[in-house]
Amino acid sequence: SPAPSDAVSRFQEYLRIDTAQPAPDYAAAVAFLRDQAAAAGLEARTLEPAAGKPLLVLRWLGRRPSLPSILLNSHTDVVPSEPKKWEHAPFSAALDEASGRIYARGSQDMKCVGMQYLEAIRRLRDAGFVPDRNIYITFVPDEEIGGHEGVELFVTSKEFKEMNVGLVLDEGLASPGEEYRVFYAERSPWWLIIKAKGAPGHGAKLYDGSAMENLMKSVEAIRRFRTSQFDLVKSGEKSEGDVVSVNFAYLKAGTPTPTGFVMNLQPSEAEIGIDIRMPPNVHIEALERRLAEEWAPSSRNLTFEFKQKGTVFDNFGKPAMTLADSSNPWWPVFEEAVKRAGGKLSKPEIFPASTDARYFRQIGIPAFGFSPMANTPILLHDHNEFLSKDEYLKGIEIYKSIIKALATHKGDEVDEESRAEL
Numbered sequence: 001s002p003a004p005s006d007a008v009s010r011f012q013e014y015l016r017i018d019t020a021q022p023a024p025d026y027a028a029a030v031a032f033l034r035d036q037a038a039a040a041g042l043e044a045r046t047l048e049p050a051a052g053k054p055l056l057v058l059r060w061l062g063r064r065p066s067l068p069s070i071l072l073n074s075h076t077d078v079v080p081s082e083p084k085k086w087e088h089a090p091f092s093a094a095l096d097e098a099s100g101r102i103y104a105r106g107s108q109d110m111k112c113v114g115m116q117y118l119e120a121i122r123r124l125r126d127a128g129f130v131p132d133r134n135i136y137i138t139f140v141p142d143e144e145i146g147g148h149e150g151v152e153l154f155v156t157s158k159e160f161k162e163m164n165v166g167l168v169l170d171e172g173l174a175s176p177g178e179e180y181r182v183f184y185a186e187r188s189p190w191w192l193i194i195k196a197k198g199a200p201g202h203g204a205k206l207y208d209g210s211a212m213e214n215l216m217k218s219v220e221a222i223r224r225f226r227t228s229q230f231d232l233v234k235s236g237e238k239s240e241g242d243v244v245s246v247n248f249a250y251l252k253a254g255t256p257t258p259t260g261f262v263m264n265l266q267p268s269e270a271e272i273g274i275d276i277r278m279p280p281n282v283h284i285e286a287l288e289r290r291l292a293e294e295w296a297p298s299s300r301n302l303t304f305e306f307k308q309k310g311t312v313f314d315n316f317g318k319p320a321m322t323l324a325d326s327s328n329p330w331w332p333v334f335e336e337a338v339k340r341a342g343g344k345l346s347k348p349e350i351f352p353a354s355t356d357a358r359y360f361r362q363i364g365i366p367a368f369g370f371s372p373m374a375n376t377p378i379l380l381h382d383h384n385e386f387l388s389k390d391e392y393l394k395g396i397e398i399y400k401s402i403i404k405a406l407a408t409h410k411g412d413e414v415d416e417e418s419r420a421e422l
């Protein structure tokens with residue numbers, strides 16, 4: 001088996017490819033990954049569901065390729081960064097010798113996972129293991145901007161259907177404690193814009209019906225709702241993924257001047273942007289009514305539109321969730337494999353943000369979100385994102401155990417179950 005330092009330098013090499021949105025270097029990432037795939041003895045195929053957005057599919061052929069396969073998914077793009085606010089340049093993948101931390105954009109989200117899949121497979125193959133099922137490893141574009149030209153298209157393709165996927169693994173989150181987190185569902189993004197119109201006038205005059213007044217009433221109502229949800233989390237009654245989160249993304253109003261804004265003019269238009277995340281089990285009609293009646297009533301000269309309104313349902317009309325208990329035959333296999341490798345799992349949760357896993361769950365394919373990073377602060381999308389080299393290497397061993405267990409046909413239970421679901 002390869003020296004751990006080789007695995008670390010391969011990880012660093014991937015991290016050094018600048019795949020930041022909005023202009024990710026997908027060509028460089030795919031070239032690098034194809035080399036890695038060849039070294040791991042995997043078949044590679046580059047699809048392009050949307051032009052210029054390569055989606056790499058690797059395959060480790062199983063002994064019984066007609067069994068439902070396992071799909072190990074990761075996205076190749078990363079979010080932008082503000083390099084000046086980082087201690088190490090975001091694409092340097094600097095290894096701090098004292099702490100063992102590797103600093104890079106994507107070190108947690110989620111180039112670690114993509115490379116860990118490949119390293120685990122290399123090691124399993126070197127040890128002579130042969131999977132029963134086909135194992136697919138996908139490296140997908142554009143997750144960070146919604147996956148519309150990535151996995152959302154991919155799951156509708158003939159190539160995807162032919163893969164006969166029974167279970168998907170996708171990303172999770174780091175955890176500061178020693179337990180790994182695992183996610184069985186996620187919240188849906190609703191990106192809402194509310195626009196207000198109102199009577200303009202002198203900045204000194206008190207009057208009703210200005211655009212700002214019309215909109216600020218909404219802000220107050222939205223904030224009351226936000227507080228009620230946040231309180232449930234603060235009191236410990238609910239966890240982050242179980243409530244509706246509402247956060248203001250921008251406020252736009254006023255009449256600009258070269259040095260600022262006009263101060264004595266009440267504007268006739270104003271606008272806010274809100275990031276809402278909807279858990280799969282929430283009462284959607286209630287929130288929609290609240291929106292129409294309290295947050296953006298036309299009686300107050302308000303209109304609203306969605307920039308993004310993800311569904312919380314799967315194509316069969318049920319909340320898009322993967323069962324994480326013994327009624328799902330994949331679950332105990334996954335859970336035991338983590339344990340066997342010395343990992344501890346905390347109670348399965350709803351992912352608070354959004355990942356490509358939602359597109360798989362929507363078409364009825366079970367998916368777990370999992371990134372083996374314990375003892376690690378949650379730094380995805382943050383400055384100074386890092387992962388320690390030891391956690392990274394531990395994660396490879398965890399995936400070795402998981403992939404081995406999932407790849408092995410243990411009887412017909414799992415396969416009958418997934419066939420019935422498809």
Ligand SMILES: CSCC[C@H](NC=O)C(=O)O
Pocket residue numbers: 143144145146147189308353354355
């Ligand atoms: C509208 S999909 C956006 C996807 C993005 N994913 C990870 O952060 C997110 O904001 O959750």
Ligand SMILES: [Zn+2]
Pocket residue numbers: 075109110143171355
């Ligand atoms: Zn991610």
Ligand SMILES: [Zn+2]
Pocket residue numbers: 079109144380381
């Ligand atoms: Zn992300």
